[in-house]
Amino acid sequence: MPEPDAGGVRSVQRAVDLLALYDAEHPSRSIRELVSATGLPKTTVVRLVHTLEQCGLLWSRGDGRTVPGTGLLRWAELARNTWQLPEEALQRLKELSEASGGETVHLYVRQQGTRVCIARHEGTRTLRHVVHVGAEMPLWSGASSHVLLSRAERADVAAVAARAQHPGWEETLWERARQAAVQGWSVSHGEREAGVSGAAAPVFDAAGRLTGAVALGGPTARFTDEAVAGFTPALVDTARALTALDCIGGTA
Amino acid sequence: MPEPDAGGVRSVQRAVDLLALYDAEHPSRSIRELVSATGLPKTTVVRLVHTLEQCGLLWSRGDGRTVPGTGLLRWAELARNTWQLPEEALQRLKELSEASGGETVHLYVRQQGTRVCIARHEGTRTLRHVVHVGAEMPLWSGASSHVLLSRAERADVAAVAARAQHPGWEETLWERARQAAVQGWSVSHGEREAGVSGAAAPVFDAAGRLTGAVALGGPTARFTDEAVAGFTPALVDTARALTALDCIGGTA
Known part of the structure; x- marks a missing residue:
């Protein structure tokens, strides 16, 4: 020092x-x-x-x-150059929203102890999940966080969980991140806000490094087990398509 | 200290x-x-x-x-919220470009010792003046600078002129700024770059403070005395219209 x-x-x-x-x-x-x-x-x-x-x-x-x-x-131009997704990727987000019956789609990346929305396609339902591009969300909650932490070390997850100020949250978050790693996607209900649910899948770069999480978000009432089982294949497909486009954080 | x-x-x-x-x-x-x-x-x-x-x-x-x-x-959103001109103002820039026979129109504000382009309408001529939004230009040269310095104190103009590294430039810049103040617009030929000319007029806020300079830019060959006399009325009219819209740097 x-x-x-x-x-x-x-x-x-x-x-x-x-x-x-x-x-x-x-x-x-x-x-x-x-x-x-x-x-x-x-x-x-x-x-x-x-x-x-x-x-x-x-x-x-x-x-x-x-x-x-x-x-x-x-700097606005710099942000646009780095984070603006190509049209083809945005089209994928739109198609996922449609496949889910009109839920909102967000794409998150990890920025230190938070996750940041870098792209979105807003849903068509009257009651919809709205997170703006550039918004920072806590990394200790939500399906996107499980996915973004699915390759993290235990100590890293522990540090993130400590921000939640829920006793025992480290163990819960670690388990959910492990499960996201094993099954290739995750779902959450009311972790950050009561009544809000999400489902997310991982996006990788060309070298296989985890770069982002694509997520569907909406009211818990619409994220029944049946509904989630219904749109998970489209969610995982979208994540794979974004991986193939390798477009998060600019090109190499 | x-x-x-x-x-x-x-x-x-x-x-x-x-x-x-x-x-x-x-x-x-x-x-x-x-x-x-x-x-x-x-x-x-x-x-x-x-x-x-x-x-x-x-x-x-x-x-x-x-x-x-x-x-x-x-920050990109913040920049957009603050500096994005309303549609009506952008329309005025377009009309000025048309009235000039297709020269490029820029709107500059002073940022410390530079002038920054905050809006533009690109001309239609093959040989055209191109300065991008966000670009910083020297405040010691060009018609826009004369206008932006037209209410400045002598010491301020002297400090700006010192950056030019041209002997005697302080006196020249001061005179051109004075003239811009008196006649309500200014013209320049090759001050920053040989062969590039500009004409500019001041924009004020609702309280009468100088906030910007609207400028036409193009090749000196097209900025003859006759041509400048021809488009100056439209330039001054545009500056007045932007003043009436009071839209530079966000609203009060």
Whole structure:
């Protein structure tokens, strides 16, 4: 440990956390709002905002409010280049949704201790599962998480399970990840949110490394054993097709 | 100056610079490539990459290469929410391009010492001016820069001009910015690149603050005094229409 803040982790994390305070409900922020939302001293917030302005990540609008900066425009293109699925892959997600009778399809990748939705096809049912592209979900719950953890070491699963704050969750999560590995797919009911179910299957890259989980999500009332048995073959087929396309996280 | 690295400027700037190494030509990077491109010690690069992974800004693909992370997906949405012009404004850019006989139209905002293209309508001519959305251009050159500096203090213009590394440029830039302020538009020929011309007019927000410059760009051969006199009224009209829409950098 050569430095107290090795690699500037704290500064970069703070900068990212500050940017995370801007969203559809808060498209612009004043210094006062940022101080209140972060709990940081005003001088720290002012310096951080100044830094982010210098880097093009924040933009001062002239009325004392800041908005996400123009530097994000370049990053948006970068994100699109890396994560945008080819048309053929998106078509597969659509077909899976149709095969399931109109449930929503999501594609997740693991990002550290979370899973992130990188693509979706929204279902057609009135009551539907909605997770937006870019949204981070907990990795300790849900069928997609079982699948994303199906090649993980026990210690890794233990660290993820610790975030759940459910006693004994490590054992449950480990078993479900093991089962996902053995049967090649997983199903979950209300693990994260009561009444919400999911079924997921693994996607691999050309070298056989696990890269993602494709999932169907909807209300538990529609995810009966019979229904799940009905759409699991289409789910596993879709996962295989995405594996063949090798399109997660950009091409090699 | 209470801290050697107030606000973590250096760490955040390094992180941003590292991310800037990923582009269409370099969609993925190895540690070795990053060390070579940054000139930083390997241990520093490894720590920085680890930090960016923790923040979701880089993603390890499993083959020893990293790609821009899923965190950028959220930022892409943020950029879109803030900088995407309403359809009505985009229509105005298109109409201006048509009125000019097919030159490209760009809309620039100032971001610190640069101007950034936040919207465009590409021209129809074979030889056309192409600047992509998100691209940063120098603020010391071009008609758009004269306009964006037309309300700036002398010291500010001097600091911008210093980047040009042309002796005496401060006086020239100051005069052109003054002239843009007086006549309400500006024209430039070959200031940044020989053979490239531009004409620009200012866009304001509802409170009368200068927020952007709308510009026509094309080859100098087509930007004769006569041609410029011909399309300047349409240019100024477009700038006024964008002012009325008050749509730069999100709404208040």
